[in-house]
Amino acid sequence: MKTSQLLTATLREAPADAEIISHRLMLRAGMIRQLAAGIYTWLPLGLRVLRKVEAVVREEMNHAGGQEIQMSAIQPAELWQESGRWEKYGPELLRINDRHDRQFCFGPTHEEIITDLVRREIRSYKQLPINLYQIQTKFRDEIRPRFGIMRAREFLMKDAYSFHLSDASLQETYQQMHATYSTIFTRLGLNFRAVMADSGNIGGSQSHEFHVLADSGEDQIVFSENSDYAANLEQAEALIPEQSRPPATLAKEMVDTPNQHSIEDLCTFLHIKPEQCLKTLIVKSEDGGLIALVLRGDHELNSIKAEKLAGVMSPLTFADNAQIKPGIGCEVGSIGPVALTIPVYVDHSAGNISDFACGANIDGKHLLGVNWERDLPLPTTVDIRNVCEGDMAVDGSGQLSFARGIEVGHIFQLGTKYSASMKANCLDEQGKAVTLTMGCYGIGVSRVVAAAIEQNHDDKGIVWPLALAPFQLALIPINMHKSVRLREAVMAFYEELRAAGIDVILDDRQERPGVMFADMELIGIPHRFVFSERGLDSGEIEYKARTDTENQNISLATAIQFIQERLA
RNA sequence: CGGGGUGUAGCUCAGCUUGGUAGAGCGCUGCCUUCGGGAGGCAGAGGCCGGAGGUUCGAAUCCUCUCACCCCGACCA
Numbered sequence: 001m002k003t004s005q006l007l008t009a010t011l012r013e014a015p016a017d018a019e020i021i022s023h024r025l026m027l028r029a030g031m032i033r034q035l036a037a038g039i040y041t042w043l044p045l046g047l048r049v050l051r052k053v054e055a056v057v058r059e060e061m062n063h064a065g066g067q068e069i070q071m072s073a074i075q076p077a078e079l080w081q082e083s084g085r086w087e088k089y090g091p092e093l094l095r096i097n098d099r100h101d102r103q104f105c106f107g108p109t110h111e112e113i114i115t116d117l118v119r120r121e122i123r124s125y126k127q128l129p130i131n132l133y134q135i136q137t138k139f140r141d142e143i144r145p146r147f148g149i150m151r152a153r154e155f156l157m158k159d160a161y162s163f164h165l166s167d168a169s170l171q172e173t174y175q176q177m178h179a180t181y182s183t184i185f186t187r188l189g190l191n192f193r194a195v196m197a198d199s200g201n202i203g204g205s206q207s208h209e210f211h212v213l214a215d216s217g218e219d220q221i222v223f224s225e226n227s228d229y230a231a232n233l234e235q236a237e238a239l240i241p242e243q244s245r246p247p248a249t250l251a252k253e254m255v256d257t258p259n260q261h262s263i264e265d266l267c268t269f270l271h272i273k274p275e276q277c278l279k280t281l282i283v284k285s286e287d288g289g290l291i292a293l294v295l296r297g298d299h300e301l302n303s304i305k306a307e308k309l310a311g312v313m314s315p316l317t318f319a320d321n322a323q324i325k326p327g328i329g330c331e332v333g334s335i336g337p338v339a340l341t342i343p344v345y346v347d348h349s350a351g352n353i354s355d356f357a358c359g360a361n362i363d364g365k366h367l368l369g370v371n372w373e374r375d376l377p378l379p380t381t382v383d384i385r386n387v388c389e390g391d392m393a394v395d396g397s398g399q400l401s402f403a404r405g406i407e408v409g410h411i412f413q414l415g416t417k418y419s420a421s422m423k424a425n426c427l428d429e430q431g432k433a434v435t436l437t438m439g440c441y442g443i444g445v446s447r448v449v450a451a452a453i454e455q456n457h458d459d460k461g462i463v464w465p466l467a468l469a470p471f472q473l474a475l476i477p478i479n480m481h482k483s484v485r486l487r488e489a490v491m492a493f494y495e496e497l498r499a500a501g502i503d504v505i506l507d508d509r510q511e512r513p514g515v516m517f518a519d520m521e522l523i524g525i526p527h528r529f530v531f532s533e534r535g536l537d538s539g540e541i542e543y544k545a546r547t548d549t550e551n552q553n554i555s556l557a558t559a560i561q562f563i564q565e566r567l568a
Numbered sequence: 569c570g571g572g573g574u575g576u577a578g579c580u581c582a583g584c585u586u587g588g589u590a591g592a593g594c595g596c597u598g599c600c601u602u603c604g605g606g607a608g609g610c611a612g613a614g615g616c617c618g619g620a621g622g623u624u625c626g627a628a629u630c631c632u633c634u635c636a637c638c639c640c641g642a643c644c645a
Contacts (some may be wrong), residue, residue: 012594012606013580017638037637091569092643109645143569143643157645209645218644303642315642410645444645478604514605521605532604542604 001471002494003507003519007044009033010519020216022453023148025462029523031449038145038153045523046449048470050156053448054135056187056467057158064180066133066160071113073137077103079112083421094141106139111418111440114161118436119424122163128426128436129169131177133160135445150406150450151218160441163419165428170437174206174413177441181210181409188448189465191455193405195221195230206413210443211405212451221405222387227397234304236387237394241352250355250369257366261333263297266366270357274298278350278358278370280335282324284313285343290327294337294346296353299385306384309345328361335359336367338376351381406451407444414438462524463546471505472567473497474525476516478532480508486533493531493541493556500560502567521546527566529559 009030018024026032031046042050058068074096080086086093086105094106107113114132122128135158145153160177164170178194185192190212197209209232211221223230231237260266263274277297283306285291291312295301307314321331327342328335336358337344351372360367372378391400419425419436428434449468456463466472475497477490490506497504505525507516513530520528530542530551540553543562554562 011579015579016581017574019639034637090643138645140644144639144641146639151644155645159645407645442645447645476604482603512603512605512607514603514607516606517604518606530604534604 001505003505003509006505008509008519009043010522018148020147020150020454021457022150022216022450025453025457025522026148026450029462031523032149034148038142038151040149040152040154045470049449049464049468050446052468052470053188053445054156054158057184057443057445058135060180060184060187061133061158061160064131064176066131068134069117069132070134070136071107071110071117073107073139074104075107075110075113077105079116079422080105083112083115083418085112092141092143094139107136108138108140109442110134110136110159111161111414111438112422115418115422115424115438118161118163119419119422122424122426122436124426125165125428125434129162129164129173131160131162131173133158133441148450149446152446155444156446158443158445162439162441163424164437164439165426165434167415167437170413170415170439174411174439177411177439178208181411181441181443184443185210185212185408188452188467189456190408190448190452192408193221193223193230193403195223195232195235195405197232197235197410208411209405209407210409210411212408212448212455213403214406214451214454215404216454217404217406219405219407221403222400223403224393224395224397225399225401227393227395229393229395229397233386233402234302236400238348238383238385238387239392239394240348240381240383243352245352245372246354248354248369248371248374250371252367252369252371252375254360254362254365254367256364257334258364260364260366266357267297270366270368272357272368276353276356278337278353278356280337280340280359282319282328282332282335282342284317284319284323285311286313287311290319290323290342292335292337292340292342292344293384294344294350295385296347296350297357299347299349299388302384302386305382306345309382309384311343312345330359330361330363333359334361334363334365336361336370338367338370344379345384346379346381347385348381348383349385351378406447406454408448408451409441409443411441412439414440457524460518461522464524464526466526466567469524469526471525472503473505473527473529473563474520475504475506476513476520476528476530477507478513478530480531481510483533486531486536489536490531493559496560497563500564502560502563527563529563 011028014024014028018027030043032040032042035041077086096104138157139154142153145151162173192210192212194208194210197207220233222233222236260269263277263279267274274297279295279297281293282290303316307316354371355369357366357368358370387400389402393400416435419438424436425433452468453462480487480490494506526546528544535541539556541556541559542551543554544551
């Protein structure tokens with residue numbers, strides 16, 4: 001490809017509304033343009049990268065025995081009503097009516113469609129297990145799209161669905177998909193981590209997320225330094241403290257704490273440490289009442305864990321002062337577990353401290369020297385907090401570390417969630433109808449592009465891993481337009497490179513060298529040849545990898561072999 | 569949906585307070601010079617100042633309503 005034939009659209013300045021680096025660089029490099037909030041046009045350069053991701057994903061899915069299909073983006077409401085998700089999915093589901101006023105939606109995911117297909121086509125256990133996938137545009141009407149294509153409303157996703165007669169068979173395919181995902185992200189040149197995850201909206205039991213590690217990642221992931229253990233923060237289990245609770249040494253007393261509401265304020269005011277305090281959060285219960293959640297002052301509530309507790313309203317909803325004041329007798333900021341009349345859940349760590357401080361349930365007053373089982377009963381403790389850096393991993397292998405991640409893949413064991421409600425079954429060896437067991441496996445193909453940039457860039461622009469680069473090699477001639485001799489040599493060399501199967505972009509624009517260097521670095525081409533008249537005289541060409549700091553001269557005669565070795 | 573913000577040239581932004589012929593830099597077109605790290609000069613093209621109402625002799629500027637987009641939170645590949 002020659003730049004003169006490519007819609008190059010590099011920008012020196014990024015549009016002001018682009019915040020994160022991948023979004024800015026994708027705009028500046030001319031990969032994408034925004035059409036509406038969370039909706040983008042892919043320009044030739046961007047599409048090339050997207051296709052590279054697709055190709056790797058497709059190859060590995062096929063290799064793992066997946067069969068590619070293509071389902072419709074537009075889906076009839078009936079199937080969603082059948083699974084119960086027409087109501088449940090909420091406003092994120094983009095609903096549309098056709099001219100006959102029949103209801104449809106633009107598919108955010110395809111469990112209903114695939115289950116419908118499979119229940120029609122699969123009759124016998126002999127056809128199982130089966131793994132069907134597609135690479136297709138999805139639409140989710142996100143409350144807040146952001147970060148360019150990272151969280152777009154319309155995006156490209158690879159979604160695979162497997163069907164099984166038994167749970168053992170599902171386990172097998174699940175493990176295989178886990179391995180396949182690792183291969184895919186490794187081939188794409190990404191630094192990633194598979195973590196245990198909450199299964200969220202899609203439902204099901206076991207689930208792993210694949211995260212590309214990047215500081216700008218939206219997810220907090222947690223991993224053990226000494227084992228494979230890794231989990232999403234919302235899922236990471238906190239261990240029950242090993243040491244038993246220290247004995248009580250202080251007498252309970254009440255102190256005035258006027259206008260001290262936050263744990264931080266309180267600790268400064270009373271000269272105590274947050275880990276010696278309890279914080280008591282009041283949430284709504286399923287029946288409209290109140291429930292108290294008690295945590296150590298230095299710990300954070302994990303809302304995913306909390307809303308799974310019996311009686312707690314889901315989604316987790318904090319009570320406001322209007323409800324708390326009449327129910328408890330004081331406002332937020334002075335609440336404590338002593339003599340509370342509402343149900344109380346106590347976190348494991350909160351139940352393991354002695355001589356603690358907490359709210360007195362009287363405005364402007366706190367209690368000091370409070371002890372479980374002396375001043376108040378200790379209920380069975382539960383895990384409702386986020387783990388902290390340095391906590392012991394749940395597998396006992398060592399301390400936990402934190403990292404930021406971008407979720408690019410997610411695999412689920414769905415079980416019979418959809419197959420049961422949609423009556424997808426087939427006959428087993430005994431001729432008995434069995435409800436199919438399902439797994440599903442997603443990769444955010446377009447998101448991978450943004451994630452790769454987040455992880456691979458410098459102050460000059462994108463630094464593509466070879467597998468993702470829109471071109472493998474940039475060929476930059478110096479002042480070609482002033483020298484017929486050079487022009488002919490460059491063109492001949494360019495044709496030779498192409499004949500050798502190298503994906504090369506020749507910058508044949510009549511630009512000054514600085515402009516060409518800057519553009520090729522911005523769009524992140526991994527390898528670069530600079531061809532000049534002076535090199536022509538000496539029979540040499542200049543080579544520089546995108547990640548190199550220095551040029552090196554190599555013989556023109558062996559240049560093709562040289563680059564082929566680097567592309568292998 | 570709650571909170572905050574922005575809409576003026578392709579991009580980045582001034583102008584608005586105090587109403588009076590729409591601006592700069594970059595980019596784009598042409599010519600000349602320059603030519604190994606985003607060159608210089610000259611000449612150009614390009615705007616319903618997001619939209620609709622209103623106030624006024626006169627509105628980018630003041631008022632009202634609307635639409636779009638961005639940022640922070642809950643959601644997710």
